[in-house]
Amino acid sequence: MDRPGAVIDTDDTINASPIGALQITVGVMGALILFVDGFNTQLIGYIAPRIASEFGISRDVLGWILAADKIGLLIGYLFVAPLSGYFGHKRVAIACIVTFGSMALLTAASDNTIELFVLRLLTGIGLGGALPSGVVVTGEYFPKRVRSTSITVIYCLFSFGQLSPGEVANVMLGPYGWQSVLLIGGSLALLLATTLTLAWPESLEYLVNRGGKPQAAEKILKRISPAFAVPPGARLVAGEHSGKSLKIWQLLPQLFQAGRSFGTIVFWVALGMNLTVNTSLQVWLTKILVDSGFGQHIAIIATEASFAAGIVGAFIVGPLMDRFGPYRVMSSLFVVGALFSVFLGLTLSWGAAILIAAASFGSGFCTSGVQKGGNALSVYFYPTALRSTGLGWGLGIGRIGAIMGPVLAGYLLTGGWSSSSVFLATAIPMLVGATVIALMGRVYGHARIEDRVAFAPAAQAKA
DSSP: OOOTTSEEEHHHHHHHSOOOHHHHHHHHHHHHHHHHHHHHHHHHHHHHHHHHHHHTOOHHHHHHHHHHHHHHHHHIIIIIHHHHHHHOHHHHHHHHHHHHHHHHHHHTTOOSHHHHHHHHHHHHHHHHHHHHHHHHHHHHHSOGGGHHHHHHHHHHHHHHHHHHHHHHHHHHHHHHOHHHHHHHHHHHHHHHHHHHHHHOOOOHHHHHHTSSOHHHHHHHHHHHOTTOOOOTTOEEESOTTSOTTOOGGGHHHHTTSTTOHHHHHHHHHHHHHHHHHHHHHHHHHHHHHHHTTOOHHHHHHHHHHHHHHHHHHHHHHHHHHHHHOHHHHHHHHHHHHHHHHHHHHHHHHHTOHHHHHHHHHHHHHHHHHHHHHHHHHHHHHSOGGGHHHHHHHHHHHHHHHHHHHHHHHHHHHHTTOOHHHHHHHTHHHHHHHHHHHHHHHHHHTTSOHHHHOOOHHHHHHHO
């Protein structure tokens, strides 16, 4: 047992300090990670029609190519992202960014469907390993009072990154081909890796609890609060109830200890339901509209509307979550998202481009809002040392929906389903998501789990 006054928690210092230049730098770096990640995740959807035309790919085979990076994302989220909490967010994230940047450059040289699938799979592994670190480190450096807002605001850069390759494709596809979009995506990633090496600080939790560099953490805290000092005889900790002694193989089981089991399962289900709808919209809408007779430019604009909505939503969802809590806001977004799924299905049958874009915007606002809210919920729900594991596994299991959504849509479209019917059916997973998040809110209320119970061993000792 530590003596009173003998422990100084990094989180307490951050919560008591105003937001300064270092935190803004961390937020900008996190936003850039999400932007480049989003750019390289979504670019395949914009260039898919040209690739399918050049290679003569059927819709069902194209569905697997579109899902390849989603499979890689699942692997990256489940098995690479948790490593960042143990070996350092900065080190793992930079390695992952270099990986997916290099794979994007190699994909530009592909000349068959097998190479496309394998390289997009490897791209996805890097994408999945990098993204959680951008979210977790930002959440760690910003005080609790604006933590949800900071995460959703930087996450708008992910939506902006998803939107941007559409405009790049509009400019580059004609004169330079689909390979040019991949070359730009890969180059941005390698440039980002260099920038992070020079300007991004390491996680305080890692430096104190696992990296063995408390002096480095003290210097960082001094930049946040110039009056900060560790008195003689005191020691610095990062998340006193964060299980700092846990080994890497103990992290995953802890997601199901100390009252977290139900919340962890609900988190996985909710993200899976949301990504089933979100990803199907993002990767298929451009292709569906082009096949329906709309011009490539109009089809891309309609798809971009969903990403633009995600950017707008970032500035609305985060403050609402800080004000009303994550459960109420996320369940409401799921319900409204189901209504927009129905609206989108109807507008596709009507064939009105303006209405389709409006429905895409509404659906994107809700599904992107849920996704951004889910990232904030993971930081809200899990204690510090479990956040990269909790978010990584949540996004990873959720990616099952992101994989199955586009693949199932491809088979349904090939089997004779109308595009209208496919999108009408996406209201079902949205309603499932609304139900489980509402139940999670009933169980956990508005209290953060780390404020209610420590790790499993301590909790069991009290029982």
